[in-house]
Amino acid sequence: MANPIKIIGVPFSQNVRKPLAVAHHLGLEVENPPLAPNDPSFKELHAAGRIPVLDDDGYRICESNAIMIYLCSKTKNDLYPEEAKARGLVNQFLFWDVAHWTPAYQPIQFERLVKGMLGLGETDEAVVEAALQRFAREAAYLEGALAGKSWLVGDGATLADFAAGAGLTHAAAMGLPLEDFPNIRAWNDRVQGLEGFKKTEVKM
Incomplete structure (x- = not known):
C-alpha cells in the first residue's frame, strides 16, 4: 500500500491550503506536517526553502500550483481539464x-x-x-x-x-x-x- 502524500507547510498559508484542498477534493490520502520555512529541517526538504513542499514517496516538488497539477495527474478528475x-x-x-x-x-x-x-x-x-x-x-x-x-x-x-x-x-x-x-x-x-x-x- 502506498504511503500518504505529504504536503508540508503551515496550514495558515494560502499556498499550503491550495494543494491540501485539491487533495481532499480528489479523495487522495494526504498528510500535512506543519513545518514552517524557518524550521531548521525544512531546507533539507527542498533547496528553495519555501512552503509548500510535496513529498510523494521521496519525489519532491514545490510551488503550490505545480503541486495541484501533479495531484490531478494521480486520479481522473475535472479540476484540470484535458480539452x-x-x-x-x-x-x-x-x-x-x-x-x-x-x-x-x-x-x-x-x-x-x-x-x-x-x-x-x-x-x-x-x-x-x-x-x-x-x-x-x-x-x-x-x-x-x-x-x-x-x-x-x-x-x-x-x-x-x-x-x-x-x-x-x-x-x-x-x-x-x-x-x-x-x-x-x-x-x-x-x-x-x-x-x-x-x-x-x-x-x-
Whole structure:
C-alpha cells in the first residue's frame, strides 16, 4: 500500500491550503506536517526553502500550483481539464494567480496579519494603501471574469477556482473590500463551500 502524500507547510498559508484542498477534493490520502520555512529541517526538504513542499514517496516538488497539477495527474478528475481550450483557460488563471493576484494581496496579509503574529512591528499603512489599490485592479479583473458565471472555467470548479479562491482564505481578517465585488463574494462563498476547502479551513 502506498504511503500518504505529504504536503508540508503551515496550514495558515494560502499556498499550503491550495494543494491540501485539491487533495481532499480528489479523495487522495494526504498528510500535512506543519513545518514552517524557518524550521531548521525544512531546507533539507527542498533547496528553495519555501512552503509548500510535496513529498510523494521521496519525489519532491514545490510551488503550490505545480503541486495541484501533479495531484490531478494521480486520479481522473475535472479540476484540470484535458480539452485544450479549457485547459488553456485554467492555465491562464494559474499564471495570473502567481503573477498578479497573490502579489496584490500578500503585502496586505503581511502588514495586517503576519507582522502581528510574529511580533515584527506596526502595520505600515502606506504599504497597505498601495497594495489595496493593486488589489482593487486585480479584483476588478476577477469580477469581470466571473460575470454571469458560477465558476471561472466551465460549469464546475477547476484548479483556477482553487488557486484564486485560496487567496481569499483570510479576506475578512485582512480587511479586503469584497463588498465592492458582488460576483467575487458569491463565487467565494461557493469556493469556500467546496468539501476540500471546508476540510482545510483555518480559523483566525
